Amino acid sequence: MKRLLAAFLIIGLTAASGRGAEAKKPPENEPGKAFNTRLEPKLTSAELAYILSEGSGGVYRLSDDGGSIANFTPETEYGPVLKFEDVATLIQAHAEKAAAMAKARLAEAKRTGRPAVFSDFETKTAQDIRRNRRMFLGLEDAAVLDEAFGYRYGRIPAAAPTSDFDQGPAAPGAVIPAVSARPPPQGPAEREAKVLTDRVLANVSVTGTPAEQAAIKAMMGKVLETESGRRFARDFLSDAKPGEAVIEFEDIPNSKVVDWNGKKIFTGSGGHAHIAETPLRIHLNRNFLAVDDGSRRGASTLAHEFLGHSRHALKARRAKVDSALRIWDQDEPNAGAVGWTAGLEMGLPATEGWMWSWLADPAGYPQALKTNQAYYAGTFSSDEMRRKRPDGTSAVPDILEARLQSAWAELKRQDDNELAWKRWDRAHDYFAAQPEFKAHPERLEGVNRRIDGQLTGYIPSRRAHLEDIITTLGGEEALKGLRKGDKAAGRGGLISRYSSPSGRETLAGGAAAADSALFKSIEAENTWLHGRLTALTAGRDQNAEAPKPPAEWLTWDQFVKMVKENEGKIPKEWMGS
Numbered sequence: 001m002k003r004l005l006a007a008f009l010i011i012g013l014t015a016a017s018g019r020g021a022e023a024k025k026p027p028e029n030e031p032g033k034a035f036n037t038r039l040e041p042k043l044t045s046a047e048l049a050y051i052l053s054e055g056s057g058g059v060y061r062l063s064d065d066g067g068s069i070a071n072f073t074p075e076t077e078y079g080p081v082l083k084f085e086d087v088a089t090l091i092q093a094h095a096e097k098a099a100a101m102a103k104a105r106l107a108e109a110k111r112t113g114r115p116a117v118f119s120d121f122e123t124k125t126a127q128d129i130r131r132n133r134r135m136f137l138g139l140e141d142a143a144v145l146d147e148a149f150g151y152r153y154g155r156i157p158a159a160a161p162t163s164d165f166d167q168g169p170a171a172p173g174a175v176i177p178a179v180s181a182r183p184p185p186q187g188p189a190e191r192e193a194k195v196l197t198d199r200v201l202a203n204v205s206v207t208g209t210p211a212e213q214a215a216i217k218a219m220m221g222k223v224l225e226t227e228s229g230r231r232f233a234r235d236f237l238s239d240a241k242p243g244e245a246v247i248e249f250e251d252i253p254n255s256k257v258v259d260w261n262g263k264k265i266f267t268g269s270g271g272h273a274h275i276a277e278t279p280l281r282i283h284l285n286r287n288f289l290a291v292d293d294g295s296r297r298g299a300s301t302l303a304h305e306f307l308g309h310s311r312h313a314l315k316a317r318r319a320k321v322d323s324a325l326r327i328w329d330q331d332e333p334n335a336g337a338v339g340w341t342a343g344l345e346m347g348l349p350a351t352e353g354w355m356w357s358w359l360a361d362p363a364g365y366p367q368a369l370k371t372n373q374a375y376y377a378g379t380f381s382s383d384e385m386r387r388k389r390p391d392g393t394s395a396v397p398d399i400l401e402a403r404l405q406s407a408w409a410e411l412k413r414q415d416d417n418e419l420a421w422k423r424w425d426r427a428h429d430y431f432a433a434q435p436e437f438k439a440h441p442e443r444l445e446g447v448n449r450r451i452d453g454q455l456t457g458y459i460p461s462r463r464a465h466l467e468d469i470i471t472t473l474g475g476e477e478a479l480k481g482l483r484k485g486d487k488a489a490g491r492g493g494l495i496s497r498y499s500s501p502s503g504r505e506t507l508a509g510g511a512a513a514a515d516s517a518l519f520k521s522i523e524a525e526n527t528w529l530h531g532r533l534t535a536l537t538a539g540r541d542q543n544a545e546a547p548k549p550p551a552e553w554l555t556w557d558q559f560v561k562m563v564k565e566n567e568g569k570i571p572k573e574w575m576g577s
Contacts, residue, residue, distance in 0.1 A: 099141035102148035135214035139295040222299040226345035250283035270301035275313035300343030308335025324513035329366040337529035349545035382514035446553035
């Protein structure tokens with residue numbers, strides 16, 4: 001559900017900004033009051049025609065003086081006057097109808113091979129929506145209008161002079177047919193979603209350009225349309241205070257938009273929450289604005305970072321256990337599950353590998369994270385925080401040393417891993433030079449992408465992550481010592497910290513917090529989330545829901561089989577050592 005009122009307020013502010021030089025600002029429409037057609041923000045002629053037509057349900061008419069719009073029925077003739085919020089709902093319905101029309105025309109054009117054709121009125125209406133009502137649309141609908149009306153990579157043309165309904169009243173008593181323009185009556189869940197979204201947005205700061213703010217608010221609306229989103233939003237609001245969190249888009253390093261099987265996706269992280277900052281800052285990858293289905297995927301990430309990490313971080317801060325939460329290994333599984341659950345409830349495919357790992361082995365999942373990224377390498381289970389050596393001191397330095405050695409062993413294996421993939425790369429080059437594939441190079445495209453992804457993406461990235469884990473745990477001196485084979489090299493980093501009195505005090509605080517009401521509630525949430533995800537994924541298969549490559553591409557298994565069958569024929573100089 002989109003944030004209609006917020007969008008309409010943006011329109012009002014935009015309209016008002018052009019009158020900044022006036023000594024006295026003219027009156028404007030205000031939330032909660034009857035909508036006046038003569039005040040800003042005003043309706044366009046197309047919007048008014050829609051509201052008064054069968055397209056909106058045929059239940060609205062103008063007042064005799066043309067200054068207001070009201071419901072009417074044969075019995076009452078003239079019913080309750082529409083308020084600011086009612087008109088915002090109808091403006092959204094009009095904008096979405098235009099997007100649906102454009103989508104249908106584009107689909108027909110694709111089917112017939114003939115270009116999509118639009119009337120001058122349809123073109124002008126679409127341009128008005130893109131210029132002035134874009135915040136009412138989801139990202140997908142906005143992209144449809146961009147594609148259909150041809151200004152995808154340039155500026156939207158400036159507004160031409162118009163005879164929109166903004167100069168005076170229409171003919172007295174003008175009656176217009178009805179529509180289901182008033183969207184169908186909302187059920188309790190939809191009404192609660194709208195109320196919760198407004199309340200949540202009143203308690204956070206959303207920053208960025210107007211378009212970015214509108215996108216974040218639309219994502220929040222999508223999150224709170226889900227059962228789990230509403231559940232956790234109610235919990236957030238139970239003790240929320242305005243200004244404690246900021247949500248914004250950010251350019252994430254090493255992230256880029258790529259085409260995969262005809263779909264735009266991006267590489268890299270979807271976002272992160274800076275939970276130690278005041279206020280908390282939730283950053284979403286700006287590339288969500290440029291990819292297919294970015295609104296829903298961004299909403300799932302927003303659920304993870306905001307209703308997962310940030311919600312609990314704020315509660316931990318109030319309970320004075322925020323330091324403990326940051327080193328507890330159940331915070332990330334909880335946030336992950338919050339995002340996965342909301343995503344599935346929104347209709348996203350069940351293709352997230354980490355989700356399936358957590359479902360299969362909730363206890364093993366956080367252990368796997370500890371050798372995946374440096375941040376998680378410094379988190380502990382409640383048992384690990386309490387564990388002691390025979391002499392009674394904390395066993396955490398030993399636990400961290402074991403993680404460091406595991407990361408070092410994997411780092412050394414990356415050299416062999418790289419050599420193996422380079423051999424696959426040479427095998428690919430050999431077959432690409434053969435007549436069969438020279439004539440149809442696209443057949444090896446999937447193989448090429450997989451090899452390139454390993455050699456230029458995964459392996460360099462994994463090396464960097466493993467080095468980061470080692471230096472986080474043991475300091476630069478540990479990594480240098482391991483590379484030199486110096487077993488006596490000292491340890492800095494977290495191993496040194498948790499060997500100190502202050503570090504041991506942090507661990508003791510973490511162990512005590514494990515018995516707190518907050519930590520117990522997170523554990524209970526994880527149990528609920530595991531059950532909810534189990535139900536949502538019943539009968540589903542990760543691979544079956546993954547995007548399918550073009551049929552002409554060789555699969556990896558087919559390529560491996562082809563290499564093995566031709567092993568004796570491939571010259572050694574192609575394969576190397």
